[in-house]
Amino acid sequence: xxxxxxxxxxxxxxxxxxxxxxxxxxxxxxxxxxxxxxxxxxxxxxxxxxxxxxxxxxxxxxxxxxxxxxxxxxxxxxxxxxxxxxxxxxxxxxxxxxxxxxxxxxxxxxxxxxxxxxxxxxxxxxxxxxxxxxxxxxxxxxxxxxxxxxxxxxxxxxxxxxxxxxxxxxxxxxxxxxxxxxxxxxxxxxxxxxxxxxxxxxxxxxxxxxxxxxxxxxxxxxxxxxxxxxxxxxxxxxxxxxxxxxxxxxxxxxxxxxxxxxxxxxxxxxxxxxxxxxxxxxxxxxxxxxxxxxxxxxxxxxxxxxxxxxxxxxxxxxxxxxxxxxxxxxxxxxxxxxxxxxxxxxxxxxxxxxxxxxxxxxxxxxxxxxxxxxxxxxxxxxxxxxxxxxxxxxxxxxxxxxxxxxxxxxxxxxxxxxxxxxxxxxxxxxxxxxxxxxxxxxxxxxxxxxxxxxxxxxxxxxxxxxxxxxxxxxxxxxxxxxxxxxxxxxxxxxxxxxxxxxxxxxxxxxxxxxxxxxxxxxxxxxxxxxxxxxxxxxxxxxxxxxxxxxxxxxxxxxxxxxxxxxxxxxxxxxxxxxxxxxxxxxxxxxxxxxxxxxxxxxxxxxxxxxxxxxxxxxxxxxxxxxxxxxxxxxx
Numbered sequence: 030x031x032x033x034x035x036x037x038x039x040x041x042x043x044x045x046x047x048x049x050x051x052x053x054x055x056x057x058x059x060x061x062x063x064x065x066x067x068x069x070x071x072x073x074x075x076x077x078x079x080x081x082x083x084x085x086x087x088x089x090x091x092x093x094x095x096x097x098x099x100x101x102x103x104x105x106x107x108x109x110x111x112x113x114x115x116x117x118x119x120x121x122x123x124x125x126x127x128x129x130x131x132x133x134x135x136x137x138x139x140x141x142x143x144x145x146x147x148x149x150x151x152x153x154x155x156x157x158x159x160x161x162x163x164x165x166x167x168x169x170x171x172x173x174x175x176x177x178x179x180x181x182x183x184x185x186x187x188x189x190x191x192x193x194x195x196x197x198x199x200x201x202x203x204x205x206x207x208x209x210x211x212x213x214x215x216x217x218x219x220x221x222x223x224x225x226x227x228x229x230x231x232x233x234x235x236x237x238x239x240x241x242x243x244x245x246x247x248x249x250x251x252x253x254x255x256x257x258x259x260x261x262x263x264x265x266x267x268x269x270x271x272x273x274x275x276x277x278x279x280x281x282x283x284x285x286x287x288x289x290x291x292x293x294x295x296x297x298x299x300x301x302x303x304x305x306x307x308x309x310x311x312x313x314x315x316x317x318x319x320x321x322x323x324x325x326x327x328x329x330x331x332x333x334x335x336x337x338x339x340x341x342x343x344x345x346x347x348x349x350x351x352x353x354x355x356x357x358x359x360x361x362x363x364x365x366x367x368x369x370x371x372x373x374x375x376x377x378x379x380x381x382x383x384x385x386x387x388x389x390x391x392x393x394x395x396x397x398x399x400x401x402x403x404x405x406x407x408x409x410x411x412x413x414x415x416x417x418x419x420x421x422x423x424x425x426x427x428x429x430x431x432x433x434x435x436x437x438x439x440x441x442x443x444x445x446x447x448x449x450x451x452x453x454x455x456x457x458x459x460x461x462x463x464x465x466x467x468x469x470x471x472x473x474x475x476x477x478x479x480x481x482x483x484x485x486x487x488x489x490x491x492x493x494x495x496x497x498x499x500x501x502x503x504x505x506x507x508x509x510x511x512x513x514x515x516x517x518x519x520x521x522x523x524x525x526x527x528x529x530x531x532x533x534x535x536x537x538x539x540x541x542x543x544x545x546x547x548x549x550x551x552x553x554x555x556x557x558x559x560x561x562x563x564x565x566x567x568x569x570x571x572x573x574x575x576x577x578x579x580x581x582x583x584x585x586x587x588x589x590x591x592x593x594x595x596x597x598x599x600x601x602x603x604x605x606x607x608x609x610x611x612x613x614x615x616x617x618x619x620x621x622x623x624x625x626x627x628x629x630x631x632x633x634x635x636x637x638x639x640x641x642x643x644x645x646x647x648x649x650x651x652x653x654x655x656x657x658x659x660x661x662x663x664x
Contacts, residue, residue: 099195122195124202127220128166129447133438200227206269207447260353310367313538322652330387344382420452433474485524496534503534504551546611564612579639
């Protein structure tokens with residue numbers, strides 16, 4: 030099919046994935062994972078390393094394994110730039126399947142940990158302490174010091190949550206629509222069941238952090254991880270079902286299931302869930318040094334029951350575990366197995382591994398994407414969705430939100446909290462008689478306004494990942510930059526335009542920016558690449574002139590993003606009759622017309638210099654070629 034060791038300039042650099050990699054070709058990461066036997070043996074001194082305070086970092090092999098424990102070794106990159114001192118810090122991630130429920134006593138523990146251990150630092154650029162909510166419905170603690178690591182993990186465990194599977198080469202936190210459980214499909218409980226099935230072995234984790242064994246650690250049958258775990262991270266998302274104002278049940282794609290390695294969508298007939306459709310091969314991440322690509326998941330087939338679903342999920346993860354590239358991490362995601370080997374091949378492997386023949390692909394509408402904000406009626410009770418800008422729960426310009434949530438959980442023991450897949454926070458189980466009290470609290474803590482003005486449509490619909498200063502993969506700012514970009518766009522009069530913006534500090538694209546009509550991806554320090562045309566049916570892509578084989582707006586300076594974004598807003602306004610959303614408008618116009626518009630616009634014409642970037646263009650060209658082949662197999 031292809032030669033994995035074809036050369037492109039450099040001897041020995043493979044230009045294609047090496048599936049079923051020979052162990053002699055394993056990467057350093059794979060060899061390190063093998064040493065701990067699938068997180069079952071401490072053969073590299075993990076216990077000792079966490080307690081060795083003679084240095085603030087971790088040994089390389091330990092830092093690789095620590096990811097599966099939910100721990101990232103980082104350093105303050107702002108401080109490094111200014112002082113040339115590598116100030117080692119840690120990010121700790123707590124996976125919460127389906128986003129919850131989080132009981133008040135559990136939230137108090139997490140909030141206390143943030144107050145105690147997330148260090149205030151002049152170099153952070155935002156107020157601390159803080160809690161960071163993620164697009165994968167997890168909680169992150171930033172700026173934790175090594176001396177506090179063991180205590181933080183132990184105190185998190187007291188809440189009933191564990192940090193296992195928070196990071197690393199395993200099945201990550203299973204995400205799901207947080208409100209679907211209140212209608213006809215409990216996606217939350219299914220997410221918890223799947224997460225428990227794919228949880229890593231707990232014995233070594235308990236030993237390293239000296240955690241008392243609790244009933245919260247499941248002991249039922251679970252997935253059998255290989256000694257070197259999975260080739261890369263693996264993400265599963267479950268769409269939900271919500272009811273519209275006219276009483277109709279619709280699929281809620283708040284999780285953006287096609288951005289996951291596996292997406293699960295309930296099939297509804299006569300207001301009942303009668304089965305599940307499975308999507309495979311989604312992933313945002315790419316690599317600028319190789320012809321990689323972002324990809325949307327494709328429909329593989331259907332199953333008729335939850336038991337069949339678990340068996341098929343098991344087989345798909347096993348296929349990735351066996352076939353995924355273990356030499357080249359940039360080609361190790363499941364999407365490359367899916368897109369290069371094909372859907373028919375994958376269906377055959379699923380039958381071989383699970384004994385289940387998948388049913389035919391069904392036509393499913395994934396167009397409804399609810400942010401779950403404001404008041405939501407849930408039968409006799411209510412929920413209120415709190416907008417948390419970029420997931421950073423702090424007391425800042427958007428009100429004293431962190432203190433407000435703490436006040437609510439201290440005074441309303443009946444409520445349950447859920448993190449949404451868009452980094453917001455839901456307060457559920459609110460009684461009718463409590464609504465007025467909640468509204469009063471919102472006002473008292475200045476929720477709903479930024480600098481004295483109500484949150485705008487543009488701000489609420491846009492999102493960013495963490496970026497600088499803590500994410501070591503990030504090229505530049507995202508979380509700290511987007512609010513300032515929105516401020517300026519609002520000042521220019523674009524507050525209520527129905528176009529959202531996604532920003533990521535690097536090509537990992539953790540905030541799923543390419544699912545927005547306009548997205549900016551870090552391509553250097555204070556430089557961003559435009560991706561255009563993302564939405565429910567397609568991912569945003571670089572502004573490529575396919576005939577000239579060049580990219581435009583690959584490295585736009587941070588102070589010029591507002592000009593390009595405004596020019597794109599103007600283009601949308603002139604052509605909004607072409608489609609029902611900005612995604613369709615930009616797709617209908619096509620790259621040629623967008624390039625012509627930006628070349629003729631006074632605000633942007635000086636930026637429109639072609640960039641020759643063969644690897645990036647080659648990756649996306651291959652994606653389109655493979656996508657055409659795979660769509661033929663969908664039928």
